[in-house]
Amino acid sequence: MKRDLITVDVKTNSLRDAETALRHALGAYKNPRVVALTAVGPNWWQWSSRMQLLAAIEFDD
Known part of the structure; x- marks a missing residue:
């Protein structure tokens, strides 16, 4: 199992x-x-017009 940190605008x-x-x-x-x-x-x-998500995930190889 691997881990990653992703951001989504x-x-x-x-x-x-x-x-x-x-x-x-x-x-x-x-x-x-x-x-x-x-x-x-x-x-x-810019809070009212956009957001950024930060997610810590685990996933299979």
């Missing part, structure tokens, strides 16, 4: 869009499991 603050973007990013891994997930705004003044 979402150009909106919609959680549905964030979920879609995260699922798309996880598609590159075989059997991924999200171990930890957090969302941060790139800048304080």
Whole structure:
């Protein structure tokens, strides 16, 4: 089992869009499991227009 840390940039603050973007990013891994997930705004003044997800994942070889 390998581990990786991925970031996903979402150009909106919609959680549905964030979920879609995260699922798309996880598609590159075989059997991924999200171990930890957090969302941060790139800048304080951009918080209402975009978000960045940081996910710690485990996946199979």
